[in-house]
Amino acid sequence: MAVPELSEEQAAVYARIETTSDHIFVTGRAGTGKSTLLEHLASHSSKQIVICAPTGVAALNVGGQTIHSLFRLPTGVIADHPIEQGEPLRKLLNSIDTLVVDEVSMVNADLLDAMDRALRQARQRPHEPFGGVQLVLFGDPFQLAPVPGDPDEQAYFADRYRSAWFFDARVWDETDLRIFELQTIHRQHELEFKRLLTAVRHGAVTAEMAKVLNDTGARPAPTEGAITLATTNATVNRINATALGRLPGRALSAVAEIEGEFSGRAYPADERLELKVGAQVMFLRNDSGAEGRWVNGTIGEVAKIGEGTVAVDVAGDRHEVRPATWERYRYRYSPATKTLHKDVVAEFTQFPLRLAWAVTIHKSQGKTYDSAIVDLGSRSFAPGQTYVALSRITALEGLYLTRPLRPSDIIVDDRVREFMAGATAIKAISA
Ligand SMILES: Nc1ncnc2c1ncn2[C@@H]1O[C@H](COP(=O)(O)OP(=O)(O)OP(=O)(O)O)[C@@H](O)[C@H]1O
Numbered sequence: 533m534a535v536p537e538l539s540e541e542q543a544a545v546y547a548r549i550e551t552t553s554d555h556i557f558v559t560g561r562a563g564t565g566k567s568t569l570l571e572h573l574a575s576h577s578s579k580q581i582v583i584c585a586p587t588g589v590a591a592l593n594v595g596g597q598t599i600h601s602l603f604r605l606p607t608g609v610i611a612d613h614p615i616e617q618g619e620p621l622r623k624l625l626n627s628i629d630t631l632v633v634d635e636v637s638m639v640n641a642d643l644l645d646a647m648d649r650a651l652r653q654a655r656q657r658p659h660e661p662f663g664g665v666q667l668v669l670f671g672d673p674f675q676l677a678p679v680p681g682d683p684d685e686q687a688y689f690a691d692r693y694r695s696a697w698f699f700d701a702r703v704w705d706e707t708d709l710r711i712f713e714l715q716t717i718h719r720q721h722e723l724e725f726k727r728l729l730t731a732v733r734h735g736a737v738t739a740e741m742a743k744v745l746n747d748t749g750a751r752p753a754p755t756e757g758a759i760t761l762a763t764t765n766a767t768v769n770r771i772n773a774t775a776l777g778r779l780p781g782r783a784l785s786a787v788a789e790i791e792g793e794f795s796g797r798a799y800p801a802d803e804r805l806e807l808k809v810g811a812q813v814m815f816l817r818n819d820s821g822a823e824g825r826w827v828n829g830t831i832g833e834v835a836k837i838g839e840g841t842v843a844v845d846v847a848g849d850r851h852e853v854r855p856a857t858w859e860r861y862r863y864r865y866s867p868a869t870k871t872l873h874k875d876v877v878a879e880f881t882q883f884p885l886r887l888a889w890a891v892t893i894h895k896s897q898g899k900t901y902d903s904a905i906v907d908l909g910s911r912s913f914a915p916g917q918t919y920v921a922l923s924r925i926t927a928l929e930g931l932y933l934t935r936p937l938r939p940s941d942i943i944v945d946d947r948v949r950e951f952m953a954g955a956t957a958i959k960a961i962s963a
């Protein structure tokens with residue numbers, strides 16, 4: 533699948549990023565093309581750009597590195613602890629024009645303030661926010677929030693910050709964040725579905741809307757082809773293991789080849805992948821070939837397992853799939869050439885497949901599916917969770933629910949509501 537051409541509003545935001553040094557937050561409802569714009573920026577900008585994201589999965593998705601590994605920051609609250617920086621890191625941070633952060637809704641205020649301090653320190657510009665670097669943030673605060681820390685960390689945030697959200701970081705007392713909200717949804721095309729999703733996003737679902745969603749979702753789910761989006765890993769593993777066990781035959785396993793420092797949590801695929809003929813699988817990355825036979829998120833069925841190859845049927849076509857190599861990057865500055873390099877520090881080789889009868893809603897973030905079974909289990913427990921799940925699906929006819937939605941499944945964070953209400957006004961002035 534080719535990268536789509538930018539729409540007019542995406543192009544206008546791109547121009548704003550390219551021609552100014554404003555700090556910019558690009559937001560918008562699910563499917564408005566934020567990540568598409570980020571990819572365009574990464575490949576077309578003439579600025580020295582570094583890309584990072586709060587989690588390993590999100591960083592791999594956009595070919596960047598995690599914020600923690602880029603800045604060599606310790607995990608947990610950083611507060612005003614001294615930040616240690618070696619010479620190579622200082623040089624690297626001095627070479628950046630623009631720092632791009634994806635999935636910024638999951639970055640907490642303490643981490644953003646630490647990034648600010650690290651940049652001021654490295655660039656020896658103690659009085660300039662982010663040491664003079666332009667920040668470009670992408671994300672939707674109505675989707676996933678920062679992961680709440682342990683009780684001590686939560687107490688720290690309660691004490692020192694208005695909220696844990698990135699937009700409540702102290703650095704914004706000293707500088708402006710220009711907000712651009714993309715308006716056009718590209719993932720869904722039905723007006724009715726877009727209206728329902730927008731209501732879920734804002735916690736404004738009426739009884740009439742709930743009835744449409746629940747009546748649509750109550751149809752019996754298809755036995756193949758649809759993925760289950762569930763709230764917990766335990767549910768996902770149970771659904772996948774049960775489904776694999778039900779298939780006849782013996783499971784064959786493929787063990788990943790791992791080189792370099794790939795911390796266990798950041799593995800982009802299973803270390804030991806168990807497959808059987810008939811297994812429902814999801815591709816974990818885009819086809820590297822020119823034909824683009826599949827994309828990250830495509831669902832298929834295992835047809836044959838051979839030596840170093842797996843045949844997967846996708847919508848009537850059979851594809852030979854070979855192991856793929858994921859590269860983990862680290863940015864490095866070369867003083868000799870005064871340029872920024874992206875070094876490969878680790879490689880992980882595995883079939884780009886995972887069992888896909890179910891995935892967590894967390895891991896479905898950023899993805900697009902034609903149909904899905906949404907399993908909220910006993911309850912949806914995080915702000916934005918139900919919205920992320922429902923908004924992955926391209927059309928209403930692809931929605932299946934394991935149980936009806938309840939009002940308590942739709943959780944909207946009050947501070948997000950307040951900030952975003954004010955943000956629209958800021959956008960109108962700055963646009
Ligand atoms: N200008 C465009 N023209 C056509 N299709 C587009 C355009 N921009 C994005 N899309 C398509 O819309 C879908 C959603 O885009 P994308 O994933 O970039 O949205 P997003 O805002 O990042 O969504 P999310 O908030 O869920 O991460 C993708 O399938 C993408 O290819």
Ligand SMILES: [Mg+2]
Binds near residue numbers: 566567568898
């Ligand atoms: Mg996205």
